Amino acid sequence: MTLLLIIGGAVILLVIIFAAMYNGLLKLNIRADEAWSDISVQLKRRLDLIPNLINTVKGYAAHEKEVFERVTEARASMLKAQGPAETGKAENMMESALKSIFAVAEAYPDLKANENFKELQAELVDTEDKIQASRRFYNGVVRDFNTKRKVFPTNMFAGMLGFNADREFFEVDEAESEAIQKPVEVKF
Numbered sequence: 001m002t003l004l005l006i007i008g009g010a011v012i013l014l015v016i017i018f019a020a021m022y023n024g025l026l027k028l029n030i031r032a033d034e035a036w037s038d039i040s041v042q043l044k045r046r047l048d049l050i051p052n053l054i055n056t057v058k059g060y061a062a063h064e065k066e067v068f069e070r071v072t073e074a075r076a077s078m079l080k081a082q083g084p085a086e087t088g089k090a091e092n093m094m095e096s097a098l099k100s101i102f103a104v105a106e107a108y109p110d111l112k113a114n115e116n117f118k119e120l121q122a123e124l125v126d127t128e129d130k131i132q133a134s135r136r137f138y139n140g141v142v143r144d145f146n147t148k149r150k151v152f153p154t155n156m157f158a159g160m161l162g163f164n165a166d167r168e169f170f171e172v173d174e175a176e177s178e179a180i181q182k183p184v185e186v187k188f
Contacts, residue, residue, distance in 0.1 A: 021154045025163045028145035032167050035138035036084070039170065042131045043078060043087070046094070049127065050075050053120045057101055067104050071097040084138075084168040091131075091170075098124065135170050142167040 054068055074097040077090040105117065146166040149158045158164070 032141045039134040046127045056117045067100045084170040
């Protein structure tokens with residue numbers, strides 16, 4: 001009878017541990033999905049603002065066609081991107097293109113004084129800050145999820161529970177990071 005109680009207690013303890021591992025992994029997986037959704041919302045917000053910014057700047061800098069083409073191309077890449085890796089690459093293109101737009105704005109003092117431009121620029125800066133915060137939050141949740149999957153004893157059961165792979169971080173690769181950090185050259 002005592003042996004049966006010990007075995008029954010051990011089984012119940014294992015079920016509780018197994019359920020806790022599963023629930024922990026599931027919660028982190030859902031939080032990662034939610035965090036990715038937050039990034040998508042902020043990227044969409046930025047993409048909605050860009051045509052307005054481009055039209056405002058175009059009025060002042062009609063001969064800066066190449067800058068506008070780069071921004072339009074970057075926007076199209078952002079719209080087509082799927083998943084963290086592709087989105088990260090498109091994000092790098094967009095940051096570089098936006099940097100060019102602001103460099104053009106620096107060359108046109110009248111544009112910098114334009115209320116529409118100031119408002120759009122403030123909205124983009126706010127959106128960029130939100131994207132960075134969302135990216136940090138997403139990467140933190142992904143780190144927690146990936147860590148939980150790999151630590152003992154969860155690592156022994158994660159595959160059986162359906163959590164077979166690490167989640168991808170949303171990163172800037174080194175080559176594109178260097179391109180973003182270079183100053184934009186505007187020639188007239």
